[in-house]
Amino acid sequence: MNPTYNVKFWEIRANKTSQGPGKPKRVVSHTVRWTVDTREKSSTFRTKGLAESYLSDLRQAAKRGEAFDLETGLPESMVKAKNARTWFAFAVAYVETRWPHSAAKSREGMTDALSNVTPVLTSDRPGRPDDEALRRALREFALVPAGRRPAPTPEIAGALRWLEAASLPLTALEDAKHARAALEALALLLDGSAAAASTYRRKRAVFHHALDYAVELEELSANPLDRVKLRRPKSTDEIDRRAVVNPAQARELLTAVTYCGRTRGPMLAAMFACMYFGGLRPAEAAGLREKDCHLPESGWGLLTLEKTKPQSNKRFTDSGKTHDDRGLKHRSEKDTRQVPIPPELVAILREHIERHGVGDDGRLFRTRTGGLISGSAYSKVWKEARSYAFTPSRSPLLSLPGRTTCATRPSRCG
Template identity: 50%
Template structure:
């Protein structure tokens, strides 16, 4: 616990803009703003009086909570799980991508409310998740002001949260594993979701091992089998070249202009195996587009979509380094003539954004995933049969990337070259696309026939 004598008491402010009147006590500890909500002015005055008395007697204040040491809940077991979870997220904030921050928080929205002691007047689960999402699991500068109800929910959570050391007990860990195995609505959670949340819990406990709370990771001692998750591409999602062309040709028929503006973006996903977020950040300087023949794309950045509260910029889209690559590392993808022609036509028709991005909305922004997914579904209805539309064939724009990689492998392109262009390792490439490599079954069946005939 880090303590300080640097304390400056502020004022009590009344807030009436959210239906229920609340009184906010404000003070600073080690230069950091602290606040606490109360239902009545008398309670707020009493709290500030306690803080004032602590400063007069020269008492140390806890930097994390902003409270005098004498007002902290006694704990012989170190920090609570809530406190450690908050520190875990904030410690990783500056080195994590927005999606990683959101994934960490999403797991903790499940774990923190589950790892509590029985206490009266427990708030509803959605109230606890809301206060974690809007306040606790964000840096202080990004935290929302809490309503009186939210402040009460946080106060309950602070009192009820189990000590971190309790996670050394098997029954507590099984409570955590049971919690991540269901959705917020109580239905069985998807295998990938369960495995991801379990991984985050394991990593959090590794940090606890580093801080000598545990001698080894207690989760390793629990006999628990994670649900099996699909790790290979379903070949039923993969379009052939003719189907891909029909889909791309249908795009200009969707909407007034949106489909036409997105045609070349989808073409980049299919002909160059770009991830959608890589295509979203593709810039004119990244492209060599000759009048004829093959061109070249040199990827520098990706532009993933995230929730504003988790991004550095506070915007839904922001440029980041390429997935699975070191900072400033690039990836080169030769572009076939058909893609070169589409990009040249697109740039001639629509130009580029001020920052050089090739794909932008009419106002210069980035397309949301929901926007281009809607366009894609409309194109499927135009290009595919009703049976195909209801199937998994090219159900998502990302399936175009799978089709591209499958095509390259089946065309005989060596796996290391395919992996290099797609941004995979060779072992991941062969494992993920194992079922999409054609021509093997007939060859193997022939071998079996030969053996049977002998």
């Protein structure tokens, strides 16, 4: 590889063809153009979406400070993926490429999905480790960037050697039977039972994107999943009406939360109130700061959401802790979201600040030592509060804390 950092990008060019006299020209393809140390490079795609994705990958690589190869015109991470001859080698290179500009939860989902399909895309080679060993080798070692990998145990090292030797060629995925086998693996949970439609859809999207990347690198002629039809139950956005509480039941729950423990419940009551009255996600509530709150003495208030504190495994976060400091979900980094809040929530938040104060960083909701509240901690409190507020016959009601309530989704409450 002859490296250089002198790279410039151009706008995507639409290629058109004539349809006959008097008719407008039709776009038939899109070309990504860039220069590497004054050498012009290009790559043409059938759709604008593929071209934009490819250009985005090139720009991200340059932004990370990767060197570009003079001969191929590709950044180092793409060269590794293009030179991969097996699915396993390609998956490792793909993760290295996508990791820097993915959120912790996206990294976890990507690793999980690829760990499901990689053991399936192997030949019948003797000495196959058990499925648990293969999964651990992939999730904890192979499918994380090199700088984050722990020292491999003998079991993991053996599983990795087997995967390297047994992995099918990347081009084998053009055979429909291998693509179908991978999708079948995504449709099952670890215990062999059927995965929920939403789980399958999420994992399939990861696998589909990885194969799109292989198409961009011209390692596959087309995405093989587009030719495989796997019948799965359709997911729906319909909410289980049995799980939706009315305002009176919600207030019962919020009162019950204050009876959970000497300090934990009372400190969490306002956080749950934000989820109910304001429709905040748990990560948004965890990141809520005093300066984000306009809490007048009377009337409606306003929350200006800017930061979230999503929780994930330390292996996937940038901070090396269980929570990352990020912007709002599905929005650009500096976007904010304004949430009008009713007087009842204004009063709850004013009382919370007066009674419990705020953390050193201004956060409203924290542990007694100032740390972030884990998902398991507030789920435990919520479960206990439900046992106080509801009888077993009403057990489906709001089984998990979240945004689906009568206050935030009135159209779903009948």
